[in-house]
Amino acid sequence: MKPRKVPTPGWNFEYLMWLFIRISGAAMFLLALIGFVGALAMGARTQMDLGTLMRWTFFPNPNHVLNSNIVDIAPWANAYWQIMQLAIVFFGATHGFNGLRLILEEYIHSWGWHMFLRLVLLILWLITLGAGFFLVLTS
Amino acid sequence: MQVTLKIFRYNPETDKKPHYETYTVEAEPTDRVLDLLEKVKGEQDGTLTFRRSCAHGVCGSDAMRINGVNRLACKVLVQDLGTNRITVEPLLGLPTIKDLVVDMEPFFEHYRSVKPYFINNDPPPKKERLQSPEERARFDDTTKCILCGACTTSCPSFWLDDQYVGPAAIVNAHRFIFDSRDQGAEERLKILADQFGVFRCHTIFNCTLACPREIQITRAIGEVRKAIATGRLD
Numbered sequence: 326m327k328p329r330k331v332p333t334p335g336w337n338f339e340y341l342m343w344l345f346i347r348i349s350g351a352a353m354f355l356l357a358l359i360g361f362v363g364a365l366a367m368g369a370r371t372q373m374d375l376g377t378l379m380r381w382t383f384f385p386n387p388n389h390v391l392n393s394n395i396v397d398i399a400p401w402a403n404a405y406w407q408i409m410q411l412a413i414v415f416f417g418a419t420h421g422f423n424g425l426r427l428i429l430e431e432y433i434h435s436w437g438w439h440m441f442l443r444l445v446l447l448i449l450w451l452i453t454l455g456a457g458f459f460l461v462l463t464s
Numbered sequence: 465m466q467v468t469l470k471i472f473r474y475n476p477e478t479d480k481k482p483h484y485e486t487y488t489v490e491a492e493p494t495d496r497v498l499d500l501l502e503k504v505k506g507e508q509d510g511t512l513t514f515r516r517s518c519a520h521g522v523c524g525s526d527a528m529r530i531n532g533v534n535r536l537a538c539k540v541l542v543q544d545l546g547t548n549r550i551t552v553e554p555l556l557g558l559p560t561i562k563d564l565v566v567d568m569e570p571f572f573e574h575y576r577s578v579k580p581y582f583i584n585n586d587p588p589p590k591k592e593r594l595q596s597p598e599e600r601a602r603f604d605d606t607t608k609c610i611l612c613g614a615c616t617t618s619c620p621s622f623w624l625d626d627q628y629v630g631p632a633a634i635v636n637a638h639r640f641i642f643d644s645r646d647q648g649a650e651e652r653l654k655i656l657a658d659q660f661g662v663f664r665c666h667t668i669f670n671c672t673l674a675c676p677r678e679i680q681i682t683r684a685i686g687e688v689r690k691a692i693a694t695g696r697l698d
Contacts, residue, residue, distance in 0.1 A: 329697040330697065331691075331695050332650055333653070333692060334650075334654045339661075339663040342663075431625050431664075432625075434627065
């Protein structure tokens with residue numbers, strides 16, 4: 326069978342977001358796994374309770390392990406873990422807000438409301454990202 | 465055996481709102497639900513309205529909700545339902561015209577929107593447009609669609625927003641997109657990449673479960689998505 330190929334319709338918004346939802350979903354699993362392994366390397370088995378371990382796993386911020394028995398947190402408060410946190414904030418917030426957009430657009434059918442709600446969600450998404458990034462970069 | 469049929473009734477000329485009526489009929493376990501509806505209409509209440517034509521699972525006229533699941537009334541045997549209490553309702557997501565009859569026009573509008581016909585602007589060859597058995601097999605599954613509407617009206621995405629083209633339209637687009645003789649794939653993929661196209665599908669699989677022809681609908685939708693992303697039609 327000879328392969329048939331047609332020009333693709335291109336990168337429209339719906340396709341892009343559909344792709345993003347899948348990539349970010351997988352990315353969040355991967356980031357949590359890295360956080361989990363990081364916590365174990367930090368000494369979670371003996372120095373952390375389960376709650377602390379989970380907090381670091383899903384958001385590897387040094388403040389989350391302040392009350393644990395980890396002796397020296399300084400090596401974990403570095404740019405690498407900050408980037409991990411920023412990635413989690415970005416993927417989580419964008420994934421969630423796009424999900425919210427899809428749900429709203431399925432229930433609400435007028436074009437005007439769509440545009441209005443997209444704008445509201447865009448603003449809320451930017452505020453969430455701003456607040457999250459601020460927290461990561463200043464803690 | 466005695467079967468109790470609870471049937472959705474609505475006559476827009478006399479009823480303000482729909483209601484259910486209950487009928488008791490004598491039935492064999494091997495009777496089809498369509499037989500019971502015929503029995504009610506012929507012996508108890510001639511005003512009961514429903515669509516039917518071939519009564520053999522080919523024309524797709526009598527798709528309805530039987531005990532909460534979209535099925536063809538002519539393909540469901542009483543013994544397969546595992547109960548002698550049967551609830552029959554019209555398809556969801558389309559306006560009810562009367563009793564079990566729904567307005568199929570929104571469904572067919574979506575069907576027409578994907579250009580469900582052969583497109584090839586080359587002059588026709590002397591005999592026929594040839595195709596290998598493998599090329600024919602590529603879209604065999606989606607040729608089985610009988611346009612009963614059971615899939616589209618079982619889809620929660622369609623219930624929420626009837627602007628979504630729905631699984632049946634995508635299945636029929638798939639039938640031509642992957643046909644090696646057809647040249648309309650590009651325009652169909654463009655239509656289906658739209659806001660109300662394939663990306664509205666959340667892989668719920670209701671359509672696949674509802675299809676009386678056992679078409680792998682969710683798989684077909686996935687293949688169309690893949691074609692949109694890659695442009696490959698093999």
